[in-house]
Amino acid sequence: MFRYLDENMSTSQLAVSIASVIVAVGIVTLPRTAVEAVGTPDVWITFLLSGLIALGLVYICGKLTQRYPGQTFYEFNxxxxGKFLGRFLSLFFAVYWLVLVSYEVRMNAEVIRFLLLEQTPIEVTIVCFMLVAQFSIVKGQSPLVRLCQMFFPITTIAILTIMLLGxxxxxIDNFRPLLREGIAPVFKGIPSSVLLYLGFEAILILAASTQDKRKITKAAIIGVCVPMVIYVVTLVMVIGILSPAEVKTLAWPTVxxxxxxxxPGSFFANFEILFIVVWVIEIFTTYTLGFYFASLGFSKVFQKEIKLxxxxxxxxxxxxxWYPADVNGVARLGDFLSNMAYFTSAVIPIVLLSVSYLRGGRHEEKTT
Incomplete structure (x- = not known):
């Protein structure tokens, strides 16, 4: 059996890595998609409830991985x-990561074209990003985790600071009156809002190489809480500065x-440039880890070297x-990704944990 998780991670690295995977495209699309789903200014309540659901799901994933220490999703399923169904689930999980990174890199190119490189072909932006990322991907998991550990605190502080400057x-009147149309719209937007936390499934891979197995679930919960704070602050600031009605009409309301x-004092302008730099770093960490997870899955299933x-x-x-013709096509790719995420983040972990409990027993950590 090929073993690629060759270096142990600390629980803080696990938390930072999960948070890095979550914070990506959602930060620029969140306000519009959330308001469209809920239709009222109470969308911030929806997002807090969605965050609680995401915490529940990551708790389930954490408990599942703790029952099979030292093994990734591709092994313990x-x-x-069983082998046949397990390999099918592994391939589904790996394809999910392929779709996710494809969506991330295209959305990254769309925003860069909107702000900076209007005349540059979208293919050029995509290829340049992918080639730069490939240098990190081929190095394996440990360098990617260190990148997350180095960049995430910086990008988090930068994003929150930029948002609060507005x-x-x-x-505050943009949020009044509270629950004007009742509680129903708040609950209506929960399914689509939960999907903005997708990426926490990274715990199903990264937990295998975490040193302290007892703190895996706690670290994963922290890894979801930090993006929740970033998303809620972003959502509240964007709606408070614009309005729910105006947010619906903008493709990139955060930008x-x-x-x-x-x-004050015009000391610095063009904050969108600073934001894009920070945001691209977050896309980079999401893309590289997601690409690695996909390659790892196929290498485990087909018993081939991961670099292949x-x-x-x-x-x-x-x-x-590249295939989507326009932003609407990218949105359809996002919808397809969301449908896959219902299974990778909820259905599959819940079913696997339930079956594992029914079958009983725990498994010792692999040493070879």
């Missing part, structure tokens, strides 16, 4: 449901808000990212 234009920020898939998947991801 075969112990639970507080001078914040209007539009940041473009309007003015630093690191290169084999380059044209696959490029095609999936």
């Amino acid at each position: 075969e112990l639970i449901v 507080s001078n234009n914040f209007d 539009e808000v940041i473009k309007e920020i003015e630093f 898939f690191d290169y084999l998947f380059l044209p696959v991801v490029f095609f999936l990212a």
